[in-house]
Amino acid sequence: MNNRRAAAVMRADAPVLAPGHVWLAGAGPGDPGLLTLDALAGLSQADVVVHDALVDRRVLALAGSQARLEFAGKRGGRPSAEQRDISTRLIELARAGHRVLRLKGGDPCMFGRGGEEALALSAAGVPFRIIPGVTAGLAGLTAAAIPATFRGMNRALILAAGYGADDDGLDWSALARTGQPIVLYMAMRNLAAIADQLMRGGLPPSTPAAIVVSATMADERIVVSTLERVAADAQDHQLGTPAIIIIGEIVRLRARLMEAVREGEAAT
Numbered sequence: 598m599n600n601r602r603a604a605a606v607m608r609a610d611a612p613v614l615a616p617g618h619v620w621l622a623g624a625g626p627g628d629p630g631l632l633t634l635d636a637l638a639g640l641s642q643a644d645v646v647v648h649d650a651l652v653d654r655r656v657l658a659l660a661g662s663q664a665r666l667e668f669a670g671k672r673g674g675r676p677s678a679e680q681r682d683i684s685t686r687l688i689e690l691a692r693a694g695h696r697v698l699r700l701k702g703g704d705p706c707m708f709g710r711g712g713e714e715a716l717a718l719s720a721a722g723v724p725f726r727i728i729p730g731v732t733a734g735l736a737g738l739t740a741a742a743i744p745a746t747f748r749g750m751n752r753a754l755i756l757a758a759g760y761g762a763d764d765d766g767l768d769w770s771a772l773a774r775t776g777q778p779i780v781l782y783m784a785m786r787n788l789a790a791i792a793d794q795l796m797r798g799g800l801p802p803s804t805p806a807a808i809v810v811s812a813t814m815a816d817e818r819i820v821v822s823t824l825e826r827v828a829a830d831a832q833d834h835q836l837g838t839p840a841i842i843i844i845g846e847i848v849r850l851r852a853r854l855m856e857a858v859r860e861g862e863a864a865t
């Protein structure tokens with residue numbers, strides 16, 4: 598979508614991003630079609646777009662021609678800008694009178710430190726607003742034809758961060774005991790250890806698992822596996838990041854749903 602089309606879909610009653618204000622917005626998982634209209638309004642009005650590495654290039658391309666893009670975020674798991682520095686930068690840009698869009702992949706507050714940045718802006722007296730986004734841990738499932746919930750199969754969905762499998766105090770056995778599907782963010786590096794803990798917590802090794810890499814992006818990849826094999830499969834298929842991992846019976850529905858979607862498409 599080019600700027601002209603972006604402007605065409607802007608609502609007449611779109612909120613105004615005023616000079617000196619910051620919007621903390623989610624960019625969704627990748628596909629610009631999953632951007633909210635409010636985030637789009639921010640892109641078209643911002644003087645400065647401060648974005649992280651996960652924001653898709655096609656989304657950044659929707660920024661107005663007046664906008665300057667500024668990278669701030671993490672690359673390859675290593676912080677390339679300290680969180681404190683990012684907040685300081687947002688405050689500095691706002692105080693200089695810019696219209697600032699802080700754009701994060703997915704939802705700004707889902708493992709995105711949106712809450713921390715909002716508190717820093719508030720403490721500095723900078724006016725801001727938070728715009729929700731479509732989080733990868735939900736969009737990634739639906740994009741892979743795995744329903745987040747399915748009647749008779751699950752009544753809850755656990756979204757968990759998979760860094761530091763051993764040392765972060767998260768009780769993986771307790772999660773396993775719920776028997777509810779688990780969606781892991783940031784878990785590729787610790788996948789073997791996490792899978793191990795979940796099996797020790799009582800999840801059968803044969804529990805279906807799926808890895809969705811770059812959900813809704815041009816290079817999306819989906820690999821279906823089992824809890825026992827998922828870490829080895831990730832390696833064998835040389836899967837990169839960003840990726841979410843889904844563990845639970847809902848993964849089994851993918852084949853049926855794909856079939857149904859194919860039939861639906863054939864019927865039209």
Ligand code: SAH
Pocket residue numbers: 626627651701702703704705706707708709731732733734737781782783784809810811812813814838839840841
């Ligand atoms: N705020 C983001 C999450 C940031 S944490 C959100 O709401 O989606 C970063 C992690 O998000 C990645 O390690 C990966 O697990 C997940 N992620 C983000 N975008 C993704 C995508 N397009 N496909 C798969 N996983 C993604």
